[in-house]
Amino acid sequence: MSQPVLSVRDLIVEIPTRHGLLKPVDGVSYDISPGEILGVVGESGAGKSMTGNAVIGLLDRPARIASGGIYLNGERIDNLSLAQLRRYRGKQIGMVFQDPLTSLNPLLPIGDQLTETIQEHLGVSGGEAHNRAVAALDEVGIPAAKERIGSYPHEFSGGMRQRVVIALALCAEPSLLIADEPTTALDVSVQAQITSLLKRLCRERGMAVMLVTHDMGVIAETADRVAVMYAGKLAELGPVREVITSPRHPYTDGLMGSTPLASKGKRRLHQIPGNMPRLGQLPDGCAFHPRCPYTQDRCKADPGPRLKTCDGRAACWFPLDGAQAAKGVA
Amino acid sequence: MGIIVSVKNLTRVFDVSKPWLNRVIERLPKRKLTAVSDVSFEITENTVYALVGESGSGKSTIGKMIVGLLPPSDGTVEIEGVNLATETDAGVIERVRSDIQMIFQDPYASLNPRWKVGDIIEEPAVANGDATDGLAEKLLEQVGLSASDVRKFPHEFSGGQRQRICVARALASEPKLIVCDEPTSALDVSVQAQVLNLMSDLKDEFGLTYLFISHDLTVIQHMADRIGVLYLGRLVEEASPADLFETPQHPYTQMLLEAAPRMDGFGREVTPPEGEIPDPINPPTGCAFHPRCPLAIDRCATERPVLEQKEKARVACFRAGERAI
Numbered sequence: 001m002s003q004p005v006l007s008v009r010d011l012i013v014e015i016p017t018r019h020g021l022l023k024p025v026d027g028v029s030y031d032i033s034p035g036e037i038l039g040v041v042g043e044s045g046a047g048k049s050m051t052g053n054a055v056i057g058l059l060d061r062p063a064r065i066a067s068g069g070i071y072l073n074g075e076r077i078d079n080l081s082l083a084q085l086r087r088y089r090g091k092q093i094g095m096v097f098q099d100p101l102t103s104l105n106p107l108l109p110i111g112d113q114l115t116e117t118i119q120e121h122l123g124v125s126g127g128e129a130h131n132r133a134v135a136a137l138d139e140v141g142i143p144a145a146k147e148r149i150g151s152y153p154h155e156f157s158g159g160m161r162q163r164v165v166i167a168l169a170l171c172a173e174p175s176l177l178i179a180d181e182p183t184t185a186l187d188v189s190v191q192a193q194i195t196s197l198l199k200r201l202c203r204e205r206g207m208a209v210m211l212v213t214h215d216m217g218v219i220a221e222t223a224d225r226v227a228v229m230y231a232g233k234l235a236e237l238g239p240v241r242e243v244i245t246s247p248r249h250p251y252t253d254g255l256m257g258s259t260p261l262a263s264k265g266k267r268r269l270h271q272i273p274g275n276m277p278r279l280g281q282l283p284d285g286c287a288f289h290p291r292c293p294y295t296q297d298r299c300k301a302d303p304g305p306r307l308k309t310c311d312g313r314a315a316c317w318f319p320l321d322g323a324q325a326a327k328g329v330a
Numbered sequence: 331m332g333i334i335v336s337v338k339n340l341t342r343v344f345d346v347s348k349p350w351l352n353r354v355i356e357r358l359p360k361r362k363l364t365a366v367s368d369v370s371f372e373i374t375e376n377t378v379y380a381l382v383g384e385s386g387s388g389k390s391t392i393g394k395m396i397v398g399l400l401p402p403s404d405g406t407v408e409i410e411g412v413n414l415a416t417e418t419d420a421g422v423i424e425r426v427r428s429d430i431q432m433i434f435q436d437p438y439a440s441l442n443p444r445w446k447v448g449d450i451i452e453e454p455a456v457a458n459g460d461a462t463d464g465l466a467e468k469l470l471e472q473v474g475l476s477a478s479d480v481r482k483f484p485h486e487f488s489g490g491q492r493q494r495i496c497v498a499r500a501l502a503s504e505p506k507l508i509v510c511d512e513p514t515s516a517l518d519v520s521v522q523a524q525v526l527n528l529m530s531d532l533k534d535e536f537g538l539t540y541l542f543i544s545h546d547l548t549v550i551q552h553m554a555d556r557i558g559v560l561y562l563g564r565l566v567e568e569a570s571p572a573d574l575f576e577t578p579q580h581p582y583t584q585m586l587l588e589a590a591p592r593m594d595g596f597g598r599e600v601t602p603p604e605g606e607i608p609d610p611i612n613p614p615t616g617c618a619f620h621p622r623c624p625l626a627i628d629r630c631a632t633e634r635p636v637l638e639q640k641e642k643a644r645v646a647c648f649r650a651g652e653r654a655i
């Protein structure tokens with residue numbers, strides 16, 4: 001096995017509040033290998049973005065990394081200074097967010113933003129940076145890249161803007177890309193263009209990608225492995241086909257069952273009872289136990305199940321086998 | 331079963347010109363945007379008619395014209411045989427109006443944060459002058475919340491619960507038709523399942539009819555009895571879910587189905603669609619899809635295809651039924 005590009009170990013993110021300490025990310029560990037796309041799914045508030053933001057050192061105060069380690073190509077990066085981190089961002093880690101406008105300067109032509117980033121991180125001459133900027137736009141499928149390089153962000157459609165952001169995130173040839181809901185605001189035809197672009201670039205460059213989304217279809221088609229998050233913890237982690245077709249964690253099973261596709265031909269969708277608890281009101285033991293159809297006494301007592309204290313695939317004391325998990329897609 | 335909604339040649343044009351003074355100074359022409367163009371369809375009582383299409387295709391504009399929030403530029407909307415735009419009998423207008431309700435995408439924005447849930451729910455009934463004793467309590471229980479929630483405020487509820495409150499409010503005037511504009515797009519799949527199940531149950535229980543607007547094909551497939559596909563303000567295909575998903579006849583429908591991500595599409599290599607949706611202010615001539623259509627022929631650039639019966643579907647395409655992909 002080659003060394004993973006990204007290793008996250010027992011990551012805990014804390015938010016001190018008046019009502020006590022919240023842990024939006026609580027003991028998360030995973031690796032992403034070169035050329036691999038890890039999908040991260042889970043309901044709103046599960047801690048997906050917080051995990052990604054911790055990796056790139058972009059946690060908003062008062063959230064902070066409380067413990068754990070983050071390693072990029074074997075080097076520890078969670079204890080770097082802000083200045084050092086800034087150098088990593090852009091050069092080694094590219095970022096794409098849901099709203100392309102957060103990553104682009106509205107007052108600068110896109111070409112200037114690209115050449116600036118390329119010069120800063122690759123140390124090439126202005127002329128060479130310009131050529132590379134055109135090539136980067138060309139690579140993400142901006143038609144007539146040479147002519148469009150002087151255009152401002154607002155002169156592009158939403159889908160085109162997201163491509164410019166991807167070009168910007170990748171122009172310094174980072175080894176890791178963090179994409180947080182990169183296609184959520186886009187139409188399906190544009191979404192298909194962006195996801196196939198991401199897949200191609202990942203394959204061609206051997207880049208590692210962390211793809212955060214709540215769309216199971218996008219995950220199935222794009223990711224190699226998938227991490228399912230629930231209330232700040234990893235509920236399940238495994239190869240995408242296995243997790244989707246035969247989930248082991250009851251939460252994953254419920255999630256798959258509630259998608260309309262899984263209930264094809266059925267009049268009613270499967271419903272998970274109740275709602276995801278708020279961070280300040282997590283139950284003891286397994287955080288999913290009040291909603292789980294398989295709860296037993298052990299589930300209610302601390303310590304709750306963790307991936308590494310269970311079978312490494314599902315954080316559950318009584319994981320489902322293929323036969324039980326009948327609610328997922330066949 | 332009867333026809334509850336009949337839409338004929340519905341068209342809506344927006345004036346998107348710059349202000350008059352700018353136009354004079356900058357010598358700009360008037361600019362018109364045709365959001366909906368010559369759309370006709372009917373909705374049968376106690377069924378779900380779904381409108382699907384990408385952003386800007388005119389879904390919401392059609393919904394607003396049907397509930398009477400927006401007047402058509404051309405064409406007609408008849409609800410239970412009554413055209414609200416031309417009807418003069420105030421009693422008839424009031425009766426028909428109270429038969430229609432609308433649910434919007436954002437359950438956060440559509441509930442007044444300063445009103446108690448009970449007052450929010452009863453408001454349409456109050457507007458009708460109906461009795462409201464115990465109404466909110468009863469409706470809350472019908473949508474799976476509790477009667478004691480009437481005294482709470484919207485911020486005390488989760489997204490899915492708020493959307494149920496919106497459903498409860500829509501039910502207060504005992505409508506026959508509910509126009510739902512992306513009712514679950516802001517919700518997680520698990521919460522979406524709760525809301526969609528609720529909507530199906532209420533449809534059976536009260537004989538409701540829905541116009542269901544969404545861009546999510548899997549949701550549409552699950553909910554719809556009949557589906558209309560919109561492209562750039564035009565209805566390009568209409569069929570039952572089984573026919574539409576098995577044998578899409580219009581090249582745009584085929585492209586849309588091909589591009590949509592599938593939960594069983596592991597490692598699927600999609601040939602991404604070419605091009606983007608054109609500028610609605612200067613739509614292409616002839617068939618609006620022709621610049622992106624793999625089947626386009628000369629005729630498509632000059633002549634607009636009309637929506638015609640083709641087997642069990644209605645399709646607007648000169649080469650309907652041929653496979654583009």
Ligand SMILES: Nc1ncnc2c1ncn2[C@@H]1O[C@H](COP(=O)(O)OP(=O)(O)OP(=O)(O)O)[C@@H](O)[C@H]1O
Pocket residue numbers: 015017022024042043044045046047048049050051061062063214279
């Ligand atoms: N300043 C804060 N104070 C308290 N809680 C916070 C704060 N910032 C974030 N949180 C909580 O942290 C949790 C994790 O949020 P995060 O943004 O990572 O969720 P997510 O999984 O990305 O959700 P979404 O799908 O909505 O983007 C949420 O429950 C959120 O309410």
Ligand SMILES: Nc1ncnc2c1ncn2[C@@H]1O[C@H](COP(=O)(O)OP(=O)(O)OP(=O)(O)O)[C@@H](O)[C@H]1O
Pocket residue numbers: 344345346363364365383384385386387388389390391392545610
């Ligand atoms: N009040 C308005 N003034 C000017 N243009 C408008 C107005 N309302 C809608 N439009 C335009 O009409 C077209 C259709 O808009 P509409 O909101 O009906 O689309 P939609 O299919 O609901 O899209 P979405 O999926 O983004 O909600 C768009 O090009 C839009 O910009």
Ligand code: SF4
Pocket residue numbers: 249250251286287288289290292293294295296299305315316317318319
């Ligand atoms: S540990 Fe128990 S409660 Fe938690 S998911 Fe597994 S069976 Fe359900």
Ligand code: SF4
Pocket residue numbers: 580581582617618619620621623624625626627630635646647648649650
């Ligand atoms: S009418 Fe012509 S351009 Fe339009 S969809 Fe049919 S074949 Fe394509």
Ligand SMILES: [Mg+2]
Pocket residue numbers: 048049050180
């Ligand atoms: Mg997020």
Ligand SMILES: [Mg+2]
Pocket residue numbers: 389390391511
């Ligand atoms: Mg809309």
